[in-house]
C-alpha cells in the first residue's frame with residue numbers, strides 16, 4: 001500500500017545535522033534572482049561575504065543544501081513515485097534572524113495525511129535548533145500526491161486567507177530567468193521535474209516547472225524589498241500555498257495588502273492571463 005496513514009501519522013524521520021556559510025546563503029539568494037541590480041546597495045545586502053543578511057526562506061534549503069540526488073518520497077507508511085508529487089504548501093517561522101554562518105539539527109515528523117480523493121496531502125513539521133539546543137526555526141510543509149488518494153483517510157480542513165476588498169497596496173512584477181530552475185536546483189532540490197524535459201512530460205507538464213520553493217523565496221524577497229525596506233530581519237514568518245505552476249522565464253506579479261503586522265500576498269503569472277502561482281500567502285512582520 002503506497003500510503004498507510006496509521007503508520008505514517010506521527011512517524012519521526014531521521015534527524016539531519018548540517019552547517020552553512022555565507023557562500024550557501026549567497027547562492028540561495030542568487031537562485032531567487034538577487035543581484036539583478038548589482039549597483040544597488042540594498043540588493044547587495046543579500047550577497048555579502050561573511051555578513052550577508054539571510055532571508056528566512058533559506059530555512060527551506062539549509063538542511064539539504066548539498067544534496068546531489070533527486071529526493072525520494074519514501075517515509076514510514078508512505079511510498080510514492082516522485083513524478084506524482086508537487087509541493088503543496090510551505091510555512092517557515094524563524095525565532096530570530098538566521099545568521100550568515102551556522103550549524104543546525106533538524107527533526108521532522110509526519111504530522112498529517114489527508115485523503116483528497118484524487119490526491120493525498122502529506123504534511124510534515126520540522127524543528128531546527130543550533131548546537132546549544134536553541135531554536136532557530138520551525139517549518140511546516142505539505143506535498144500533494146496526484147492519484148494517491150482514495151485510501152480511506154480523512155479529507156482534512158479547507159483553509160484559505162481572505163483578502164481585503166480593495167486594490168493591493170503594493171504591486172511588483174518580478175521576472176524570472178529561463179535558467180532559474182537550473183540555478184536554483186544547486187541549492188539541493190535535484191528533482192528532475194525542474195530540469196529534465198522528458199521527466200516533466202511524463203509527469204504531465206509541457207516543460208520543466210520552477211521549484212515551488214524558488215517561487216516562495218522570490219515572493220518573500222519581493223515583499224521584503226517592496227514593503228520592509230529590504231530588511232530580511234523584519235520577517236518573522238512566511239507561508240504560502242502553491243496554487244499553480246510557474247515556468248522558468250515567466251514574470252510573477254506580486255500583489256501585497258498591508259494588514260496590521262501581516263502582509264497578505266498573492267502571486268500570479270503575467271504571461272498566462274494572471275494564472276495563480278501562490279495563494280494564501282501571509283508574511284508576519286517581526
Ligand SMILES: CCCCCCC[C@@H](O)CC(=O)SCCNC(=O)CCNC(=O)[C@H](O)C(C)(C)COP(=O)(O)OP(=O)(O)OC[C@H]1O[C@@H](n2cnc3c(N)ncnc32)[C@H](O)[C@@H]1OP(=O)(O)O
Nearest residue numbers: 071072086087088089116144158191211212242243244245
Ligand atoms: C521528500 C521530498 C518530497 C518532494 C517534495 C516536492 C519537491 C519539489 O521539487 C516539487 C515542486 O517544487 S513542484 C512545484 C511547486 N508546486 C506546484 O507548482 C503546484 C501548483 N499547484 C497546482 O498545480 C494545483 O493547485 C494542485 C495540483 C496542487 C491542486 O489542484 P487541483 O488538483 O485542481 O486541486 P483542487 O481541486 O483545487 O483541490 C482538491 C483538494 O486539495 C486541496 N488542495 C488544493 N491545492 C492544494 C495545495 N497546494 N496544497 C495542499 N492542498 C491542496 C484542496 O483544498 C482540496 O481539498 P478540499 O476539497 O478538502 O478543500
